Amino acid sequence: MQKLLQDVGFGKNLQRLRKSHNLSQYDMASKMELLGRPMSRAQYAHIEQGIRNLYISDLMLFKEILDVDYADFFEPLTYD
Numbered sequence: 001m002q003k004l005l006q007d008v009g010f011g012k013n014l015q016r017l018r019k020s021h022n023l024s025q026y027d028m029a030s031k032m033e034l035l036g037r038p039m040s041r042a043q044y045a046h047i048e049q050g051i052r053n054l055y056i057s058d059l060m061l062f063k064e065i066l067d068v069d070y071a072d073f074f075e076p077l078t079y080d
Contacts (some may be wrong), residue, residue: 009049009074009075009076010050010073010074011047011048011049011050012048012053013045013072013073013074013075014062015048016068017062017072017073018048018066019073021066023065024045025041025045025048028042028044028062029041029043029044030066031046031056031061032061032065035061035064035065037057037061039058045055057075075078
């Protein structure tokens, strides 16, 4: 199974999308598990922080849970 190497932008966008859906990190990890992908809250948090790379299948499930386009995960960030 292939992993995606992420940069800082992906995790920040994932966090932004999660928060816009009023979901906690625990909610995301629980939804991943319900969809057949065991993931702890800490593992999920490490993806948002850019510490842990993710599987392509994780990205597909994030898209399904958040009901967004793939492009939303890769939008440029503005740093204030």
